[in-house]
Amino acid sequence: MSRYQNSCRFVQSLGLKYPIIQAPMAGVSTVQLAATITNHGGLGSIPLGGVDFTTTVGPIEDLLKSFQSLVPNPDLHRNVNLNFFYHEYKSDPSCGETPPQKRKVENWVSLVNKSLLGPDRISGDLVSEITTTSRSLLAARSKHKMEAAVLALLAHYQPKVVSFHFGCPEKEFIGKLQGLGIAVHVCATTLAEVDVLLNAGVDAILCQGDEAGGHRGSFDLSNGTENLSTFALTQLVLGKVNGLRLQNPPVVIAAGGIMDGTVIESLLSLGAGGVMMGTAFLRTPESIVSRTFSKQVEGLYTDTIITPLVSGRPARCLKTLFVSSLEREYANLSDKEKGLPDYVYRYVMYKKILAHLPNQDGRYGLHLTGQGYPFIRSGLNAQQVFGELTEELEARGWKLGVDSINELPKVQ
Ligand SMILES: Cc1cc2nc3c(=O)[nH]c(=O)nc-3n(C[C@H](O)[C@H](O)[C@H](O)COP(=O)(O)O)c2cc1C
Incomplete structure (x- = not known):
């Protein structure tokens, strides 16, 4: 059994070339960034955290159309992760609204x-x-009124992945998405949150380590948080998932502080199905921040x-x-x-x-950034950063081995 079995299965299940997801970054990542990563074999993400769809899903549709217009190969049009802030999607009084x-x-x-x-x-x-x-x-922040319209849009465009930050939808809603052929990925920062995800039947657990840039996806801090690092959290979650011996275990994705192919390979060889990277792309021209920093x-x-x-x-x-x-x-x-x-x-x-404020030069901005910030490659566009990462990954021995791909069906 290949030590890359999980990552090869993940890649195969979504029709990717590499087990790398570009992190959705609300207000920072663009459809150009998502399309570039998708065009080169990864999974691009479109964040909806800052998108107002309280009265119409038109803005989401515009983003999907714009993404597809930048992806010349129609076979890749579904290779995208549409990312929702869960508490905004389904208004929840406990979320301080x-x-x-x-x-x-x-x-x-x-x-x-x-x-x-x-x-x-x-x-x-x-x-x-x-x-x-x-x-x-x-x-009108409550977007749950839009559930039917969102589902109809998703049924039409069928992005391969829909992900949630700040919370986990109920099993029934996840089932509806899965019924549309969409894989559901949800962020977790603690083992207590992982239990919620396992009970809800998610397709992938996004293990967001302490190093990660941006908002913590935490939604259950009732038992405190240990601020687990990416490696610690990923290994703990892998141990937990493997121990359950499920027939269709969720994929474990590592996120936080991952800046080069060596680290990606280490996580994949531990059993992670893939990695999610945000900070690494912050300074590319495809990131809004590169222009406004x-x-x-x-x-x-x-x-x-x-x-x-x-x-x-x-x-x-x-x-x-x-x-x-x-x-x-x-x-x-x-x-x-x-x-x-x-x-x-x-x-x-x-x-x-x-x-x-009189000074609009960024000094008072909130610059969301991960601990890997000093390792950002400067002067490269997204295609070049992604190209270097995948070269480094393959140089460490990772390859999409046919031997390790088994019965897992492709998402229809
Ligand atoms: C600028 C920035 C904005 C982010 N916005 C989102 C978001 O809108 N939705 C989301 O699920 N995660 C968001 N994240 C977190 C990422 O999904 C991911 O956990 C993180 O980027 C991984 O760590 P890294 O930045 O060290 O690669 C954001 C991260 C950054 C750096």
Whole structure:
């Protein structure tokens, strides 16, 4: 039995050439990035976290059409992962989507203001303005009304993968997607979350290690979190899944801090079915960030930090002066002052505050980035980064061995 059996089966099941998924990155990755990865044998992803489909699924359809227009081979049109933020898709009161009280908004503006450099401090009263805008922006946040329309769209386009971040849909809904020939991938950061995914019958567990850039996909922190690294989490999950001896075990995908072919190969040889990579593509021209990362921030910081402060949910980002200052100022607040708006209100309000600042050079941005940030290859486009990664992977001995592909049927 090949040590790459799981990855070969994964590749075969989705009709890929390589077991590499480009991570969906809301507000950062583009359809150009997704199409490039798909065209070269990986799985491109389209994030829907920042897409408003509260009244029509048109914006999702536009993205899918645009993706397909960039993929010349029609056989690859379904090779895409459509990524949903689960709590936005199915509104859940426990996800902190109740409008914040005025006091919390005042606390938030005051904390941000204290963390800005002196000349950039906000003088006017922003509280009522950001409260009003945020309310109207989020009033119809609940997207579950759109479930039937989303399912009809998915039935038409049949992306091979639909993935969820921040939560796991119920078994029944997952069954509906699987009935359409779509594989369901869900993110987990702890073993408790993995249990939820196993009970729900997901097709793949996206093991998001502590190193990963962006928001933690965590949804069950009731037992705390050990902040497991990518290798630790992946191996623990593999042990758990193997121990269950399921007839159709879910694929285990590793994500977080993976920046080169050697690390990819190590994870695959441990039994991971594939890897998901985001930070590695941040500086390619196909990433929105490559254009907006300002000279102010570029090259100045190499440390990253996980902080819930900016958006209301833990996210790994560059430890800029602003983020450090926010952490320090927050630590000095009284318990009463620490009451801040929840995600996603806080995030929307933060973006509103940013728009008011005189300095628009990126110094106060939230630069979502993984611990692998210093290893980003500069000056390369997405095709070149992907090409180097796959060359390194094959140089380490990974190949799509026919011997290791068995009975697993292709997704229809
Ligand atoms: C800038 C950025 C934005 C992200 N946005 C999303 C997202 O919209 N949906 C999602 O499922 N994961 C998102 N993630 C997390 C990735 O899915 C993945 O877990 C992570 O990129 C893996 O770690 P790496 O960045 O070290 O490769 C994001 C990551 C980054 C770096």
